[in-house]
Amino acid sequence: MKDATTRTVRSLCLALTATLGLAGHARADAFPQRPITMVVPFAAGGPTDVIARIVAEHMSRSLGQQVVIENVTGAGGTTGITRASQAAPDGYTVMMGHMGTHGAAPALFKGLRYDPAKSFDPIGLAAGTPIVIVARKDFAAPDLKAFIAAVKSGGTSINQAHAGVGSVSHSTGILFDAKTGAKPTLVVYRGTGPALNDLMAGQVDFMTDQIVNVAPQITGGTIKAYAIATPERSTVLPDVPTTKEAGLDDYEVSAWNAVFAPKGLPKEVGAKLEAALGKALEDETTRKRILDLGGTVPGSGERGPAALQRLVESEVARWTPVLRAAADGTP
Numbered sequence: 001m002k003d004a005t006t007r008t009v010r011s012l013c014l015a016l017t018a019t020l021g022l023a024g025h026a027r028a029d030a031f032p033q034r035p036i037t038m039v040v041p042f043a044a045g046g047p048t049d050v051i052a053r054i055v056a057e058h059m060s061r062s063l064g065q066q067v068v069i070e071n072v073t074g075a076g077g078t079t080g081i082t083r084a085s086q087a088a089p090d091g092y093t094v095m096m097g098h099m100g101t102h103g104a105a106p107a108l109f110k111g112l113r114y115d116p117a118k119s120f121d122p123i124g125l126a127a128g129t130p131i132v133i134v135a136r137k138d139f140a141a142p143d144l145k146a147f148i149a150a151v152k153s154g155g156t157s158i159n160q161a162h163a164g165v166g167s168v169s170h171s172t173g174i175l176f177d178a179k180t181g182a183k184p185t186l187v188v189y190r191g192t193g194p195a196l197n198d199l200m201a202g203q204v205d206f207m208t209d210q211i212v213n214v215a216p217q218i219t220g221g222t223i224k225a226y227a228i229a230t231p232e233r234s235t236v237l238p239d240v241p242t243t244k245e246a247g248l249d250d251y252e253v254s255a256w257n258a259v260f261a262p263k264g265l266p267k268e269v270g271a272k273l274e275a276a277l278g279k280a281l282e283d284e285t286t287r288k289r290i291l292d293l294g295g296t297v298p299g300s301g302e303r304g305p306a307a308l309q310r311l312v313e314s315e316v317a318r319w320t321p322v323l324r325a326a327a328d329g330t331p
């Protein structure tokens with residue numbers, strides 16, 4: 001009698017497991033059945049927000065559900081990323097991270113409540129974003145060498161904007177200061193969108209920011225660009241010299257933006273999100289919007305989850321010693 005009961009219980013357990021498994025598979029198959037939230041960890045209008053909205057628009061079309069941007073700001077982007085990392089891993093919450101939140105932050109942010117390399121399922125790289133040294137349009141220095149001399153001699157009277165400890169503008173900003181010996185006053189914003197408004201108004205003096213945020217204002221003459229921190233000039237800003245051309249060696253930095261999900265995503269759901277991002281980056285209109293802002297679009301071979309995981313691991317390893325040295329003032 002006991003054996004028969006045991007067999008019955010075991011059969012029921014197997015049936016239940018199979019049913020739950022099938023239900024989960026069916027849910028993943030039907031994904032998405034409602035809007036998806038893409039957390040942007042900086043203020044609306046900044047570079048992270050711009051890239052997120054560009055790719056989310058096309059992803060919404062191919063997924064058949066709205067990808068809704070939610071700006072969750074603060075703490076150099078780590079507030080939003082932490083919030084997103086704790087969401088249910090069901091595909092309905094993703095995030096737009098970048099070289100700051102998933103590369104530089106561990107070096108600069110004490111008590112970081114996520115591990116860039118372990119707390120997420122990488123979905124894919126979205127864009128490359130070269131860094132430009134920009135200043136208020138009436139900054140007197142005629143070129144980068146004179147600008148560096150003025151910033152150094154100005155000391156704390158010079159105001160440098162950034163988007164919070166560990167952000168791209170902060171990490172590339174303190175690296176610039178360490179390389180040049182500048183010691184400006186750092187002014188924090190919830191994103192370089194608001195920071196750019198103050199730069200255009202002359203309320204702050206300069207910042208190092210991603211090209212997709214500042215290219216239109218440079219072209220429009222409402223701010224001044226001293227150099228771009230890439231080996232080659234940008235076709236979007238052909239008159240802006242590279243840092244090397246302008247006399248600042250060993251300051252070449254580019255950021256990147258990428259989509260992540262909380263760890264534990266069902267495989268099929270991750271594959272659908274990855275495919276939707278890939279379709280967005282293959283779409284001519286979407287690509288043109290990123291390229292016209294001076295961003296770069298990663299090729300299919302360098303943007304998938306495995307490549308992104310390797311990038312995160314290498315960026316954390318690369319930036320940690322560099323930024324810790326910069327933060328304690330040793331060039």
Ligand code: MLT
Binds near residue numbers: 043046170192
């Ligand atoms: C940063 O890291 O500086 C952010 O990208 C700024 C932003 O997106 O607003």
